[in-house]
Amino acid sequence: MNVESKSQQAYRFIRDRIDDGRYVPGYRLVLGQIAGELEVSVVPVREAIRRLEAEGLVTFERNVGAQVALIKETEYLHTMQTLSIVEGAATALSAPYLMPEHLRRAREINERMRRSLDDFDPHRFTELNLEFHAVLFEECPNPHILDLVHRGWNRMRMLRDSSFSFVPGRARESVAEHERILDLLERGADPLEIELAARSHRTATLDAMLAYQAKHKHPHPEPLAATESRMP
């Protein structure tokens, strides 16, 4: 009965293709073409693209057209930094609501992450990584914060290939940090301590990436207040 609206359908269509990499950043979204593939008219497609634009996944230029958002490096760093903050907060806020069951599941996922490392399966690793944090956020009392976290993840997913795998050794540290966060949660540590641990879990990744890139590619990707936000 209640079939989803065509604009919703178009939204999902495009969104799926962005998510799974068929539409790479920079890919030109031509209204008529997408409308043709979907067998709908251009109006719903325009709405869908507008929505994607508001979410930051797509850029839209008047009379020119839309394309999958190109994330510049500094943009990427800013998103990482923002993520570190909202993820840290979300973890701390969720802490009081996490049951032993959640922690058990999280540990189990983390174990699988460790194993995926031994199997050299980076794709599986990043997938499990998302799952891990998703478990921690399941009981987050503030859906707003959660929304911000998801926005950040979407953004990140668009560059999935420039994630962990690019910094040798970082993944293993990541697993260890997960362990530490779980320990803090388990013993009901101070929320601030949890927040900072979760935050630096992400900023450590960021810093590792910066260091790695500085050594291997550009001399300086651009100074950022990232490290200043790290807080010891």
Added chain:
Amino acid sequence: MNVESKSQQAYRFIRDRIDDGRYVPGYRLVLGQIAGELEVSVVPVREAIRRLEAEGLVTFERNVGAQVALIKETEYLHTMQTLSIVEGAATALSAPYLMPEHLRRAREINERMRRSLDDFDPHRFTELNLEFHAVLFEECPNPHILDLVHRGWNRMRMLRDSSFSFVPGRARESVAEHERILDLLERGADPLEIELAARSHRTATLDAMLAYQAKHKHPHPEPLAATESRMP
């Protein structure tokens, strides 16, 4: 030459009316009616409303229509909590980039806030309050975070009447807290200290509101992890 697109025009039209209170929360947005007032067709109006929906200012129900978002109390609290986090972070991130000139202007605005209190001008007070924080964020190196702050402010503005004025005495405390934040910035305090000060500046308002409401209206607006996020 390059007149703004009609959908942009419609967006601004609606947005203005929401901002200045002509469209109150719950106000029903009828496509044809708005299109008529603007002398455009419904298609651009739909796009505008979709965008407002993505920004959270408007809710849209299929085959029923759009209305200015009704913010429930818990929603409000969540937004405040989120704001406390992102504002705190934004303040800390901006700290290294603030020149004495900025601090001077901020102090001056804060003084005017104090005076507006003596004149019993709450509208002016809230206006200056935004200005104050805007100055602190002028040099924020992370536009992402800033964007989140602005989103939060938009949300808040929709309930402007339930802000400071409802908690007697809170405004004066707020001025004092501004002073304290400025002091921390001036002496180049630890970023974490600045962040927590800015954060608790907002959560203090939240807590004051909750306490006030608990005493005067409802027994319990609903428990929230707010105080847990406050962090001493």
Added chain:
DNA sequence: CTGCTTGCGATCGTATACGATTTCGCCGCG
């Protein structure tokens, strides 16, 4: 009187049509 059904008006959702704008290749000129 109450509750369910039915029909109508209001409004939404989308297709189609067409003018407006941009892009890009082609041509002539320097």
Added chain:
DNA sequence: CGCGGCGAAATCGTATACGATCGCAAGCAG
């Protein structure tokens, strides 16, 4: 050979049209 202008094709932006859906009120049965 390069470059500036011109024209056609591609694409966008919006108006209009019309079917689809919802809400509400009137009518009918119990």
